Amino acid sequence: MNDDVIKIVLVDDEVLFRKGISFLLEKEENIEVLFEASNGEELISNLNNHETKPDIVIMDLKMPVLNGVETTKVIRKFFPDIKIIALTSYDTKSFVANMIQIGAVAYLVKNTTPKDLVNTINEVAKKGFFYNETTLKTIQDYVLPSKNSRVNNLESGFLSPREIEILQLICNQKTTAEIAEELFLSPRTVEGHRNNLLLKTESRNIAGLVVYAIQNEIALLTL
Amino acid sequence: MNDDVIKIVLVDDEVLFRKGISFLLEKEENIEVLFEASNGEELISNLNNHETKPDIVIMDLKMPVLNGVETTKVIRKFFPDIKIIALTSYDTKSFVANMIQIGAVAYLVKNTTPKDLVNTINEVAKKGFFYNETTLKTIQDYVLPSKNSRVNNLESGFLSPREIEILQLICNQKTTAEIAEELFLSPRTVEGHRNNLLLKTESRNIAGLVVYAIQNEIALLTL
DNA sequence: GCAAAAACAGGTATAAATACTTACATTCAA
DNA sequence: TTGAATGTAAGTATTTATACCTGTTTTTGC
Incomplete structure (x- = not known):
C-alpha cells in the first residue's frame, strides 16, 4: 500500500x-476518495x-447516531487494517489521549491547513501513524507514569459508561432526583457519580460539566 | 452585478x-473567491x-475575536451593499430570527449540499436574498403579531448585553457570588438576571443555560 | 483467583440555585 | 412624554448541588 493510491473514506x-475536503483530496494524484x-x-x-476497503478513514468525532469514539472502537475490532485519522473542532487533552488510546493513528484539529491534512494522510500511509507536536505533548503528559494510580486515573478524565450516561442526563437539564428515578438508582449514587465527574473533568460545577460534555462530544448539540 | 462574476469572501x-468551500466555489464559472x-x-x-469589494460574504457564526453576529452588524453599517449569507452548524429558532433581523440575506446550515450553497449564492446575487423553507417558517413564527408584547419578548429569547455578560460568566463556572463581585453588583441582581435568562431561554437550570449559550454561539468552546 | 475499577449507597454539612414576589431608577424609542 | 425595556435590589422559602466522609457489592482484567 506504499506506492499505490491511498484509498480514503470521509465521515x-x-x-x-x-464535499469540500473531498475536492481538496481529489486534487492529489495519489489519493482517492x-x-x-x-x-x-x-x-x-x-x-x-464495499468490496474494496479504504486504507484510511478520516472521521469527525461529533456525529449523530454513532459518534466518532464508538465508531473508532467498532472499526478497530472488525477492520483492524483500516487506519483512522480523527478530525475534530476542539482539542481537549483528555479527548486527544482518549482517541489515541482507542486506536486513532493521527489527530487533527479542523483548524488546520489542507497541506497538513494531505501531509498527515501521506505520513499515515507510509508509517502507519502521524502525531504532530501538540498531540505528542499530550501523549507525553498522559503516558508519564505516576506515583498514585488512583489519583492519576481520577485526573486522567476518562469516564465510565455510567458516568457518561449520567453526564448526558445532566446536560438534558435533569436533576439528581430525576436521574436517580430514571436509572433506578439511589439519589446518593447519582450524587457520587456526579462528584466523580466533577473530579475527573476538573470542573467546579454543573456548568463546567456541560461545557466539558459538549467539548468532548459526549453531549450532542443537535436538537 | 447581475451577469457579472459574483465576488465572494469566506469567513x-x-x-x-x-479551503474546502473555496475549491467548491471556484469550480463555478460565475463565482470568484x-x-x-x-x-x-x-x-x-x-x-x-481591498479595492474591490465582494458582493457576498459567506460567514460562519461561531468565530473567535469577533463573532458572526457582531461582524454582521458592522458590515451592515459600513458596507451596506455587501450581502451576508449566514452559515452555521446549528439552527436554533431564535438565532435564525436574530440573524435575519440583523440583516443576513440568507441562512444556511452547514449540513447542506454544495448545490444548495451555489444555488443560494446565485439567488442572492440575483434577487438580493434567499430564504429556504425552514428559514421562512422560522420567520413566520416570529413575525406573527402577538397579543402580549412582554410575554412575546420574553419568549423570543433575545438577551440583553448584561444578560449575555452574565451568561458567559456562568459558562465559565462562576457562582452567583463571584459574578456579583466581578461586576460590582448585588448577588440578588445577578440572581434576577439569571432568572430572566432561565425564562428567556426556556431552561430549567444552569445546564440548560450553558447548552443554550453554546448553541447560540454566545459562549465559545475554544479553550 | 486476586486486585483494581466501577457501581452502588448512606451520613452530615454547607453552599448555591431556583421559585415566587415586589420595587425603583434609567435609558431609549415611538 | 409616555411606555417599554433594562438594570438594579431585596424578601422569603424550598430545592439542588457541592464537599467532605464512609462503606459494600459487582464487574473486569490479568
Missing part, C-alpha cells in the same frame, strides 16, 4: 465540509457492502 | 472548511484594504 455529518458517510452507522454498513 | 475560523478571513476582525480590516 462527517456536515455535507459541505465533507472511495466514498463518504454522514455518521458511524452509515460508514460501517458501507464498509460491509 | 470561517476553520481553515479546512474555508476574492479572499478568506478567519474571523470578523480580519474580514473587516481586509475589506478596508
Whole structure:
C-alpha cells in the first residue's frame, strides 16, 4: 500500500465540509476518495457492502447516531487494517489521549491547513501513524507514569459508561432526583457519580460539566 | 452585478472548511473567491484594504475575536451593499430570527449540499436574498403579531448585553457570588438576571443555560 | 483467583440555585 | 412624554448541588 493510491473514506455529518475536503483530496494524484458517510452507522454498513476497503478513514468525532469514539472502537475490532485519522473542532487533552488510546493513528484539529491534512494522510500511509507536536505533548503528559494510580486515573478524565450516561442526563437539564428515578438508582449514587465527574473533568460545577460534555462530544448539540 | 462574476469572501475560523468551500466555489464559472478571513476582525480590516469589494460574504457564526453576529452588524453599517449569507452548524429558532433581523440575506446550515450553497449564492446575487423553507417558517413564527408584547419578548429569547455578560460568566463556572463581585453588583441582581435568562431561554437550570449559550454561539468552546 | 475499577449507597454539612414576589431608577424609542 | 425595556435590589422559602466522609457489592482484567 506504499506506492499505490491511498484509498480514503470521509465521515462527517456536515455535507459541505465533507464535499469540500473531498475536492481538496481529489486534487492529489495519489489519493482517492472511495466514498463518504454522514455518521458511524452509515460508514460501517458501507464498509460491509464495499468490496474494496479504504486504507484510511478520516472521521469527525461529533456525529449523530454513532459518534466518532464508538465508531473508532467498532472499526478497530472488525477492520483492524483500516487506519483512522480523527478530525475534530476542539482539542481537549483528555479527548486527544482518549482517541489515541482507542486506536486513532493521527489527530487533527479542523483548524488546520489542507497541506497538513494531505501531509498527515501521506505520513499515515507510509508509517502507519502521524502525531504532530501538540498531540505528542499530550501523549507525553498522559503516558508519564505516576506515583498514585488512583489519583492519576481520577485526573486522567476518562469516564465510565455510567458516568457518561449520567453526564448526558445532566446536560438534558435533569436533576439528581430525576436521574436517580430514571436509572433506578439511589439519589446518593447519582450524587457520587456526579462528584466523580466533577473530579475527573476538573470542573467546579454543573456548568463546567456541560461545557466539558459538549467539548468532548459526549453531549450532542443537535436538537 | 447581475451577469457579472459574483465576488465572494469566506469567513470561517476553520481553515479546512474555508479551503474546502473555496475549491467548491471556484469550480463555478460565475463565482470568484476574492479572499478568506478567519474571523470578523480580519474580514473587516481586509475589506478596508481591498479595492474591490465582494458582493457576498459567506460567514460562519461561531468565530473567535469577533463573532458572526457582531461582524454582521458592522458590515451592515459600513458596507451596506455587501450581502451576508449566514452559515452555521446549528439552527436554533431564535438565532435564525436574530440573524435575519440583523440583516443576513440568507441562512444556511452547514449540513447542506454544495448545490444548495451555489444555488443560494446565485439567488442572492440575483434577487438580493434567499430564504429556504425552514428559514421562512422560522420567520413566520416570529413575525406573527402577538397579543402580549412582554410575554412575546420574553419568549423570543433575545438577551440583553448584561444578560449575555452574565451568561458567559456562568459558562465559565462562576457562582452567583463571584459574578456579583466581578461586576460590582448585588448577588440578588445577578440572581434576577439569571432568572430572566432561565425564562428567556426556556431552561430549567444552569445546564440548560450553558447548552443554550453554546448553541447560540454566545459562549465559545475554544479553550 | 486476586486486585483494581466501577457501581452502588448512606451520613452530615454547607453552599448555591431556583421559585415566587415586589420595587425603583434609567435609558431609549415611538 | 409616555411606555417599554433594562438594570438594579431585596424578601422569603424550598430545592439542588457541592464537599467532605464512609462503606459494600459487582464487574473486569490479568
